Amino acid sequence: MAALLPRPGILEIDPYVPGKSWLAGGGRIIRLASNESALGPSPRAVAAFEQAAAELGRYPDGASTELRQAIGARFGLDPARIVCGSGSDELMGLLGRAFVGPGDEVLYSQYGFLMYPIVARSLGARSVTAPETELRADVDAMLGKVTAKTRLVFLANPNNPTGSYVPRDEVRRLRVGLPGDVLLVLDAAYAEYVTAEDYSPGVELVDAGDNVVMTRTFSKLFGLASLRIGWAYCPPGVADVLNRLRNPFNVTGPAQAAGAAAVEDVEFADKARAHNTLWLPWLADRLSALGLRVYPSIANFVLVRFPAGPGRDAEAANGFLNDKGIIVREVAGYGLPDCLRITVGLEEEMRAVVDALAEFVD
Ligand SMILES: *Cc1c(COP(=O)(O)O)cnc(C)c1O
Numbered sequence: 293m294a295a296l297l298p299r300p301g302i303l304e305i306d307p308y309v310p311g312k313s314w315l316a317g318g319g320r321i322i323r324l325a326s327n328e329s330a331l332g333p334s335p336r337a338v339a340a341f342e343q344a345a346a347e348l349g350r351y352p353d354g355a356s357t358e359l360r361q362a363i364g365a366r367f368g369l370d371p372a373r374i375v376c377g378s379g380s381d382e383l384m385g386l387l388g389r390a391f392v393g394p395g396d397e398v399l400y401s402q403y404g405f406l407m408y409p410i411v412a413r414s415l416g417a418r419s420v421t422a423p424e425t426e427l428r429a430d431v432d433a434m435l436g437k438v439t440a441k442t443r444l445v446f447l448a449n450p451n452n453p454t455g456s457y458v459p460r461d462e463v464r465r466l467r468v469g470l471p472g473d474v475l476l477v478l479d480a481a482y483a484e485y486v487t488a489e490d491y492s493p494g495v496e497l498v499d500a501g502d503n504v505v506m507t508r509t510f511s512k513l514f515g516l517a518s519l520r521i522g523w524a525y526c527p528p529g530v531a532d533v534l535n536r537l538r539n540p541f542n543v544t545g546p547a548q549a550a551g552a553a554a555v556e557d558v559e560f561a562d563k564a565r566a567h568n569t570l571w572l573p574w575l576a577d578r579l580s581a582l583g584l585r586v587y588p589s590i591a592n593f594v595l596v597r598f599p600a601g602p603g604r605d606a607e608a609a610n611g612f613l614n615d616k617g618i619i620v621r622e623v624a625g626y627g628l629p630d631c632l633r634i635t636v637g638l639e640e641e642m643r644a645v646v647d648a649l650a651e652f653v654d
Contacts, residue, residue, distance in 0.1 A: 300394065301416040308410055311621045315614055322644055324635040325621040327452065327482075327593050329515035330567055331638075333550070334560035337516060340553035344546035352545035359543070362552040363523055369495065373526050375534040376543045376551075380481060380507040380522030383534065384411055384446070387505060387524075390533045391475050392417045392443045399437055400446040401429035403454050403626050405479060408446045417443070427587050427595070428456040435469040445470060448479040449494070450486065453623045453633045455589025460492040467497055467504060475530075478506045482591035484513035484561065485568050491590065495525060502527040512592065513564050514554040519547040568592050571636045578646040579634075582653050593635045595623070604653075606630050612652045618645055 311325030356376040364371035377383040384407055392398055394416030400408045402424040412419035420442070422433040429447060438445075447466065450457040458466070467476055480493035497504040506525045511517035521543060524534065543551075554561075576586045576594050585597035598606040610622055610632055621633040634645060 299416055301413040305410050305413045306406075306625070308406055309625055312619045315617060315619060319617050322618045322637065322641045324593075324637050324641065324645060325619045325633075326517070327512055327591070327633075327635045328517050329513055329564055329592070330571070330636055330641070331515060331560075331564045333515035334554050334557040336557045336560070337514070337550040337554035341519070341546045341550040344549040347545055350545065352541055352543065352548055354540045356543045356548050359521075359548040359552045359555075360523075362555045366555045366558070367495075367525075369525055373498075373528060373531050375524045375526060375531050375538070376548075377522045377524065377534075377538065378542050378547075379511060379520040380479065380509040380524070381407055382520075382538075382542065383507050383522050383524045384408075384477065384479070385414070386534055386537050387475065387477055387530075388412070388415050388417075388444060390530075390537055395441065396443040397439060397441040398444045398446065399434060399442050400448075401434060401451070403427060403451065403628065404429070404446060405448045405452050406625060411446075424454075426456075427454040429458050431458065431462050431466045431469070434466060438470060438474070442471070442474050444475045444477060446477050446479060448481065449491075450480075450482045450589070450591040452481065452591065452593070453621065453626055453628065453631075454587055454595050455591045455593060456587065457486070457488065457491055457590050459488075459490040461490070463492070463494060464497060467500075470503075472501075472503060474503065476504045478504065480506055481509045481512055483508060485565055485592050486590050487565075487569060488590050498525050498527060502529055505530055510551050510554060513561060513568075514551070515564070516547070516550055516554060519544070519550055521547045521551045568636050571639065571642050575634065575636060575642055575646065579649065582646075582650055584649070584653070593621075593633050595628070595631050595633050597631050600630065606632050609649065609652055613645065613648055616644075616648045618648055620645070 360371040388411040398412035409419040478494035483493035510521040
């Protein structure tokens with residue numbers, strides 16, 4: 293009997309393991325594992341979502357017209373070159389399907405986001421990683437891994453789980469060094485949090501040619517992770533390709549309504565950014581003061597390294613925090629078994645995690 297088998301590569305996929313969102317035993321839980329916004333969504337987004345309930349029997353606008361117009365108005369971009377998706381994850385998968393085939397190579401940096409190998413393997417392509425320097429993507433190392441089979445390069449900027457970033461000029465150097473027929477995808481999921489002057493999410497690189505795409509999300513600063521809304525800013529040719537490939541109704545009506553309201557609520561977004569600008573360094577400083585190694589981050593989380601040894605390592609720290617109802621992210625799956633990633637939460641959540649870790653290292 294011939295056995296039913298999926299296409300080559302599929303069974304090599306390590307399924308994405310999301311951050312934990314619950315703990316056995318009940319009680320109050322502090323969730324700092326998934327880089328969700330400390331402040332949640334704008335109340336205007338919630339109101340728009342509730343209002344959309346009246347139209348649940350109708351198909352949504354397949355073109356996400358109002359949402360694209362709202363994004364375009366907010367960020368100064370041509371809505372015709374924006375494509376919305378069910379999270380930026382969907383858009384990355386579609387970009388892969390459009391430009392990558394069996395035997396091709398997808399390149400990203402050593403500690404890059406774990407969706408990238410999933411995209412590559414789902415297409416029967418090989419995922420190729422370039423070593424990082426000090427947990428930061430290294431442009432020369434990435435260019436050194438380019439072969440004739442390279443079709444797509446993913447760069448999360450800032451990166452998850454490291455929090456590090458590649459400055460604007462270095463990203464440009466990466467683009468210039470890549471062959472013209474290789475697509476560069478700049479995954480700027482945390483762009484709205486960034487205050488560093490030498491950072492750019494990459495709009496100018498998208499505008500400069502036909503082979504750079506920037507992806508963004510409503511899951512982080514806009515606090516709408518559950519609604520699954522992402523968007524890509526594309527050269528016209530790539531927008532056309534994505535619009536042919538995507539499902540005709542890939543963003544739900546309530547998601548479109550809430551997303552548009554969220555992006556229009558500039559005041560709330562400013563508040564979310566200001567909260568992060570205050571508590572990100574606070575968290576990093578307090579954890580450093582405990583003797584832990586905290587890697588510099590410009591996003592809404594920090595990566596923390598623990599010493600080796602039973603009862604002192606990252607695994608022990610994770611168990612200790614879980615016992616106190618605090619969930620952070622284990623990152624062994626990223627090849628960082630001695631680290632934990634901690635999201636910036638509310639003030640009381642930040643104080644609770646710092647107090648718990650102070651007790652742990654004591
Ligand atoms: C959270 C995150 C995303 C967002 O994914 P969505 O599918 O839009 O929720 C994308 N890239 C990186 C690096 C992330 O950390």
